[in-house]
Amino acid sequence: MTPVSTAQSSATFDLWQHFRLLAMRTIYFGSGIVIAGTAIYSAVTGSWAAAAALICVALGFFLIGYLYRNELAPQWINFLVICSLGTLVSVSMKSAGILGVYWMYPILAMVFFMFDKTIFVLVIMLIYALFAAVIYQVLPFDYAWRVAVSMLVLIGVGAAFLIMMSSMQRKLFAAAATDSLTGCIKREYLSDMVQQAMHKADRAKQPVSLLQLDMDSFQSVNDRYGYLFGDKVLEETARRIRSATRTYDTVIRSSGAEFVVIMPNTSGQQAADVANEILDRIRNDPFSVKSLAVTVTASGGLAEYKPGQHWGEWLEAADSALYQAKSQGRNRLKVAQ
Ligand SMILES: Nc1nc2c(ncn2[C@@H]2O[C@H](COP(=O)(O)OP(=O)(O)OP(=O)(O)O)[C@@H](O)[C@H]2O)c(=O)[nH]1
Numbered sequence: 001m002t003p004v005s006t007a008q009s010s011a012t013f014d015l016w017q018h019f020r021l022l023a024m025r026t027i028y029f030g031s032g033i034v035i036a037g038t039a040i041y042s043a044v045t046g047s048w049a050a051a052a053a054l055i056c057v058a059l060g061f062f063l064i065g066y067l068y069r070n071e072l073a074p075q076w077i078n079f080l081v082i083c084s085l086g087t088l089v090s091v092s093m094k095s096a097g098i099l100g101v102y103w104m105y106p107i108l109a110m111v112f113f114m115f116d117k118t119i120f121v122l123v124i125m126l127i128y129a130l131f132a133a134v135i136y137q138v139l140p141f142d143y144a145w146r147v148a149v150s151m152l153v154l155i156g157v158g159a160a161f162l163i164m165m166s167s168m169q170r171k172l173f174a175a176a177a178t179d180s181l182t183g184c185i186k187r188e189y190l191s192d193m194v195q196q197a198m199h200k201a202d203r204a205k206q207p208v209s210l211l212q213l214d215m216d217s218f219q220s221v222n223d224r225y226g227y228l229f230g231d232k233v234l235e236e237t238a239r240r241i242r243s244a245t246r247t248y249d250t251v252i253r254s255s256g257a258e259f260v261v262i263m264p265n266t267s268g269q270q271a272a273d274v275a276n277e278i279l280d281r282i283r284n285d286p287f288s289v290k291s292l293a294v295t296v297t298a299s300g301g302l303a304e305y306k307p308g309q310h311w312g313e314w315l316e317a318a319d320s321a322l323y324q325a326k327s328q329g330r331n332r333l334k335v336a337q
Pocket residue numbers: 181214215216217218219220222226227228229230231234255256257326330
């Protein structure tokens with residue numbers, strides 16, 4: 001399993017999306033205010049038609065800012081926004097020449113916040129191509145190529161910032177979401193992980209299974225050999241679970257001596273083989289610390305996700321199977337029907 005990478009898309013911890021939302025609100029209202037200011041200037045200088053058009057665009061920006069103050073606007077709205085800003089700047093370049101160039105830089109910077117990674121590269125190339133075409137038409141070649149290169153530098157710096165931000169977010173999530181003893185994902189992220197796995201399975205129309213694993217009579221392990229020995233057993237158990245699972249399975253420490261393993265693209269039948277392998281690796285190899293070697297066992301409850309099921313019901317099914325395994329004598333796996 002990958003303790004962090006499987007989890008990094010978790011909505012609860014997407015700093016970048018949160019940052020984007022704040023930035024977009026500022027962009028919509030900020031652009032609205034700047035365009036309204038330009039409209040007033042146009043009115044004062046007697047260009048009534050331009051003033052009326054600019055006021056309409058400014059109102060449009062305020063409206064979008066208001067409607068999407070709590071969520072990111074759809075990509076097509078942002079595309080319209082960037083196209084209208086691009087057109088305004090291109091028109092102002094035609095009338096004001098080099099003065100219009102100064103507006104191109106903030107617009108290029110906005111694109112970094114407006115679009116998802118998937119279409120960002122396409123949009124920034126499109127806007128850059130539009131600006132470059134206008135610059136070469138309006139400015140002497142000597143100015144034009146310098147401006148075009150400086151815009152490329154801005155795009156490069158922005159891209160480096162994006163890459164750094166996304167790596168920082170991964171590290172932050174790792175620090176916040178990883179259980180320090182076992183290296184598994186903390187229980188706070190359990191419901192997120194379960195729901196995410198369920199949605200992915202629904203989208204891909206693939207099976208997904210969930211194993212709930214609990215150490216047997218762990219209180220007596222602690223009582224007989226000490227809490228520190230118990231800690232070592234938990235640490236080693238997590239290692240054994242990871243060694244029996246795949247990189248894209250998710251292992252969560254769901255409570256003191258209990259783990260949840262989510263296995264994407266795995267039917268109940270296949271997951272039962274994996275679960276039995278995990279239980280074997282725990283029971284067959286004594287846990288040793290210094291001269292002490294103690295055999296410990298665990299019980300498991302397994303449930304395959306049934307399409308349409310609520311995530312809580314899915315967890316509940318695995319939990320009931322685990323309860324059965326415990327009540328039938330422990331050290332065994334039970335599969336929910
Ligand atoms: N060493 C250690 N023990 C822990 C930790 N967290 C919880 N525990 C212990 O794990 C034990 C969990 O006990 P339970 O799961 O309730 O019961 P059990 O004794 O394992 O018995 P069954 O689950 O019925 O087989 C408790 O004694 C907790 O004190 C931890 O981080 N380290």
